[in-house]
Amino acid sequence: MRPDDAxxxxxxxxxxxxxxxxxxxxxxxxxxxxxxxxxxxxHAADVAxxxxxIAARLGEYGATDVRLIATxxxxxxxxxxxASTNTDAPAGDVPTVLIYGHYDVQPVDPINLWxxxxxxxxxxxxxxYARGASDMKAQVMACVLAVKTATECxxxxxxxxxxxxxxxxxxxxxxxxxxxxxADLFRADVCLNPDTGMIDASLPSIRYGLRGLAYFDLTVRGxxxxxxxxxxxxxxxxxxxxxxxxxxxxxTSDGSVALPGFYDHVRPIDDAERERAxxxxxAETDVKALSGVSELWGETxxxxxxxIGARPTLxxxxxxxxxxxxxxxxxxxxxxxxxxxxxxxxxxxHEDAYGYLAGYLExxxxxxxxxxLTQLAGGPAYICxxxxxxxxxxAAALETVWGRPPILSRNGGSVPVAGDLERLLGxxxxxxxxxxxxxxxxxxxxxxxxxxxxxxxxxxIRYLGAPG
Amino acid sequence: MRPDDAxxxxxxxxxxxxxxxxxxxxxxxxxxxxxxxxxxxxHAADVAxxxxxIAARLGEYGATDVRLIATxxxxxxxxxxxASTNTDAPAGDVPTVLIYGHYDVQPVDPINLWxxxxxxxxxxxxxxYARGASDMKAQVMACVLAVKTATECxxxxxxxxxxxxxxxxxxxxxxxxxxxxxADLFRADVCLNPDTGMIDASLPSIRYGLRGLAYFDLTVRGxxxxxxxxxxxxxxxxxxxxxxxxxxxxxTSDGSVALPGFYDHVRPIDDAERERAxxxxxAETDVKALSGVSELWGETxxxxxxxIGARPTLxxxxxxxxxxxxxxxxxxxxxxxxxxxxxxxxxxxHEDAYGYLAGYLExxxxxxxxxxLTQLAGGPAYICxxxxxxxxxxAAALETVWGRPPILSRNGGSVPVAGDLERLLGxxxxxxxxxxxxxxxxxxxxxxxxxxxxxxxxxxIRYLGAPG
Numbered sequence: 057m058r059p060d061d062a063x064x065x066x067x068x069x070x071x072x073x074x075x076x077x078x079x080x081x082x083x084x085x086x087x088x089x090x091x092x093x094x095x096x097x098x099h100a101a102d103v104a105x106x107x108x109x110i111a112a113r114l115g116e117y118g119a120t121d122v123r124l125i126a127t128x129x130x131x132x133x134x135x136x137x138x139a140s141t142n143t144d145a146p147a148g149d150v151p152t153v154l155i156y157g158h159y160d161v162q163p164v165d166p167i168n169l170w171x172x173x174x175x176x177x178x179x180x181x182x183x184x185y186a187r188g189a190s191d192m193k194a195q196v197m198a199c200v201l202a203v204k205t206a207t208e209c210x211x212x213x214x215x216x217x218x219x220x221x222x223x224x225x226x227x228x229x230x231x232x233x234x235x236x237x238x239a240d241l242f243r244a245d246v247c248l249n250p251d252t253g254m255i256d257a258s259l260p261s262i263r264y265g266l267r268g269l270a271y272f273d274l275t276v277r278g279x280x281x282x283x284x285x286x287x288x289x290x291x292x293x294x295x296x297x298x299x300x301x302x303x304x305x306x307x308t309s310d311g312s313v314a315l316p317g318f319y320d321h322v323r324p325i326d327d328a329e330r331e332r333a334x335x336x337x338x339a340e341t342d343v344k345a346l347s348g349v350s351e352l353w354g355e356t357x358x359x360x361x362x363x364i365g366a367r368p369t370l371x372x373x374x375x376x377x378x379x380x381x382x383x384x385x386x387x388x389x390x391x392x393x394x395x396x397x398x399x400x401x402x403x404x405x406h407e408d409a410y411g412y413l414a415g416y417l418e419x420x421x422x423x424x425x426x427x428x429l430t431q432l433a434g435g436p437a438y439i440c441x442x443x444x445x446x447x448x449x450x451a452a453a454l455e456t457v458w459g460r461p462p463i464l465s466r467n468g469g470s471v472p473v474a475g476d477l478e479r480l481l482g483x484x485x486x487x488x489x490x491x492x493x494x495x496x497x498x499x500x501x502x503x504x505x506x507x508x509x510x511x512x513x514x515x516x517i518r519y520l521g522a523p524g
Numbered sequence: 525m526r527p528d529d530a531x532x533x534x535x536x537x538x539x540x541x542x543x544x545x546x547x548x549x550x551x552x553x554x555x556x557x558x559x560x561x562x563x564x565x566x567h568a569a570d571v572a573x574x575x576x577x578i579a580a581r582l583g584e585y586g587a588t589d590v591r592l593i594a595t596x597x598x599x600x601x602x603x604x605x606x607a608s609t610n611t612d613a614p615a616g617d618v619p620t621v622l623i624y625g626h627y628d629v630q631p632v633d634p635i636n637l638w639x640x641x642x643x644x645x646x647x648x649x650x651x652x653y654a655r656g657a658s659d660m661k662a663q664v665m666a667c668v669l670a671v672k673t674a675t676e677c678x679x680x681x682x683x684x685x686x687x688x689x690x691x692x693x694x695x696x697x698x699x700x701x702x703x704x705x706x707a708d709l710f711r712a713d714v715c716l717n718p719d720t721g722m723i724d725a726s727l728p729s730i731r732y733g734l735r736g737l738a739y740f741d742l743t744v745r746g747x748x749x750x751x752x753x754x755x756x757x758x759x760x761x762x763x764x765x766x767x768x769x770x771x772x773x774x775x776t777s778d779g780s781v782a783l784p785g786f787y788d789h790v791r792p793i794d795d796a797e798r799e800r801a802x803x804x805x806x807a808e809t810d811v812k813a814l815s816g817v818s819e820l821w822g823e824t825x826x827x828x829x830x831x832i833g834a835r836p837t838l839x840x841x842x843x844x845x846x847x848x849x850x851x852x853x854x855x856x857x858x859x860x861x862x863x864x865x866x867x868x869x870x871x872x873x874h875e876d877a878y879g880y881l882a883g884y885l886e887x888x889x890x891x892x893x894x895x896x897l898t899q900l901a902g903g904p905a906y907i908c909x910x911x912x913x914x915x916x917x918x919a920a921a922l923e924t925v926w927g928r929p930p931i932l933s934r935n936g937g938s939v940p941v942a943g944d945l946e947r948l949l950g951x952x953x954x955x956x957x958x959x960x961x962x963x964x965x966x967x968x969x970x971x972x973x974x975x976x977x978x979x980x981x982x983x984x985i986r987y988l989g990a991p992g
Binding site: 354363399433467498499 | 563564565630631633634637693694695735737739746747748749750751752753754755756757758759760761762764765767768769771772773775779811814815816817819820821822823828831832835837839840841842843844845846847848849850851852853854855856857858860861863865867890891892900901935936937938961964965966967968969
């Protein structure tokens with residue numbers, strides 16, 4: 057086959073995918089209906105069911121090998137597809153592309169804020185509403201369906217391997233060990249990771265950096281049992297008050313993090329990076345429009361794009377303690393709790409994160425209370441060269457579909473696998489995806505923009521025809 | 525009957541009560557089994573059932589009149605007993621004693637910390653474990669059974685009226701209006717109010733002061749919906765963090781309340797008061813033993829007795845927001861909530877309490893969030909002369925039973941009715957009771973010391989034989 061025929065073939069594959077849009081959407085809905093909430097032990101069977109469902113599809117679609125790799129908690133789905141034999145690439149030059157995804161989803165609470173049931177995928181205004189629709193079952197299925205279509209049309213220009221985990225939303229506790237234990241299964245020239253997204257439907261995006269994550273439970277303990285505030289108010293330090301005082305002290309008034317040592321290893325933003333960030337069309341007004349706030353917050357020396365992509369943060373993800381029901385109860389609780397997390401940037405180490413918080417608590421916690429800090433998850437930050445041959449090939453595919461080159465930026469989220477694959481297998485990642493910034497991932501009424509998803513499938517078919 | 529016969533009669537009544545201890549305890553258990561949680565709409569029928577149960581008993585025991593007075597929420601039980609005709613007191617000198625109590629109870633959560641079911645009264649180590657056993661169904665039943673016994677034995681030296689409300693644990697929202705609307709039913713020379721307690725079982729106590737209460741819900745709102753902390757951490761002010769910052773600023777580092785104006789009307793502690801407080805056998809070690817803390821907290825210029833009885837406080841009774849389940853969720857919540865309450869002292873006005881908090885929030889809340897403050901309850905502080913003839917008579921009855929004069933002190937709790945009865949009907953209150961400081965009222969595993977309760981019934985019979 058001559059190069060022209062190959063291109064002809066990819067165009068044909070894209071047309072084939074277009075003709076099967078309804079069928080593809082039905083398949084996505086089937087997967088989204090499975091409530092694979094990885095953090096909740098009550099949904100463990102659903103998580104396993106999601107893994108089996110995907111493995112079955114990969115087998116039907118022509119994978120040469122499909123495996124469910126058990127971990128301490130939720131399985132990894134692995135599969136391999138052979139490159140199509142009728143492409144013109146010399147045998148030795150066919151690259152191997154590892155496609156990463158996760159089939160688990162976030163919890164649904166607060167459930168009362170959903171307009172429709174989170175596991176009954178609902179089409180409305182060109183979007184598919186469901187928990188996990190955007191993060192990231194639509195992205196996983198875009199890859200699965202692109203590989204299926206390319207295999208059927210004979211345009212798969214790479215050996216494709218899938219690595220689909222079920223623990224991303226709980227910090228991927230078993231992923232690195234699984235990659236290490238089965239290194240030969242996962243080895244590839246590049247990882248295609250569609251777990252980041254686009255700023256809006258007109259702006260295709262490739263990310264070249266991710267923030268790391270560290271997640272903690274903090275408990276503050278005071279009296280041995282709940283007390284009556286009339287009898288003990290004014291003589292016993294209220295653990296809820298002490299917790300609030302500790303949390304309040306974790307930031308300075310200018311929005312920076314006050315934990316000792318927190319910024320010691322943060323890689324400064326150089327001029328080139330600053331210039332690239334300035335070119336990203338994401339301004340204060342975009343933050344306001346997407347979040348509904350009237351005023352921004354944070355380190356004023358950095359732009360929103362820099363703060364989200366290249367600066368570390370500390371967040372209070374949950375606080376609870378005392379009486380939280382209807383009406384009043386005059387209690388001084390025995391305990392107060394918080395969930396705290398950090399987004400880390402190069403060259404912070406997630407292994408140091410516990411020490412930042414513990415060091416602060418050791419210095420600032422009053423002797424009237426006791427505290428206990430537990431780390432639930434930790435993953436490294438990631439940064440790579442956005443000008444590699446694989447990145448250029450992917451950028452070309454996006455440009456063909458959207459008619460403009462992609463935005464290159466760093467992402468504020470955390471996808472620990474990118475760092476793990478670099479460290480363990482020396483593999484760079486193409487970080488991309490067809491989720492949009494207003495998809496409300498992790499929130500009630502999450503949705504996936506359906507037309508954008510169809511375009512994503514086309515871009516993936518094009519990339520897999522000429523993967524770089 | 526000569527005075528000696530009257531005393532003989534009271535001794536006989538006390539012996540009669542002693543012989544019926546088992547029967548009396550059974551009656552207390554019957555009342556305690558009714559889960560009359562006034563704050564919870566799901567328990568509204570139980571609250572009504574508790575009222576009816578008591579009204580039925582009062583009728584059986586010889587009340588000349590029993591009424592259930594409806595309010596906007598839970599009814600007031602009213603009853604009247606005639607003074608015994610065979611006492612020696614001249615007709616015009618028979619005083620009227622109003623007995624106040626509440627038959628509602630606190631919620632039970634956290635339910636998992638109870639050793640036995642909160643509404644299955646359980647005897648263990650000389651105590652009766654149940655929600656509301658000590659606060660204050662045992663106190664109500666001690667009065668009911670003392671009046672029953674005195675009526676049967678012909679030793680009731682006062683016209684006795686009962687005022688038993690079902691809304692004390694929600695701040696008595698309808699009580700003042702009910703007293704005003706039915707002033708003639710409630711008029712009396714003195715109110716006997718057993719809703720305060722004793723420091724320990726060897727120290728009978730009369731309180732001559734109470735703290736007022738104001739209770740609030742505070743909500744802080746930020747983004748229009750929950751956000752992903754990876755996408756918006758560092759650019760949006762987290763409402764949970766903002767709430768913690770606001771709460772932390774409500775106290776200074778020396779333990780005093782930082783709300784503007786909060787101390788403006790606080791009556792200073794004079795030398796006489798300070799001397800009386802110093803005589804109360806309740807030291808730092810007692811606070812530690814009762815609460816389980818290793819170190820006290822609060823205004824260091826005041827002793828624990830002064831801080832609890834004569835100084836105002838601000839407490840954080842509950843905080844909640846964000847993800848509070850198992851595992852991790854990287855969310856910036858749209859809202860954060862707190863329950864806050866104040867204990868007020870003379871001459872602070874509970875009507876000013878909202879202004880103290882709102883004034884602070886207006887000054888200190890950042891423009892990055894919005895706040896909403898709702899007052900759920902408010903009641904005045906109270907102080908009276910502990911040397912009135914009624915107080916002296918009650919002290920004598922306690923001394924007869926315990927063999928020592930009672931401790932006179934101010935109480936840290938809030939019983940709004942004392943202030944209401946003084947304001948509306950010019951009536952002083954004898955604040956007393958047979959609850960102990962380690963009864964864990966408002967907490968899991970609340971209990972009533974049973975032997976102390978029997979003694980309380982005897983003291984009440986003695987007092988009602990010679991009420992002053």
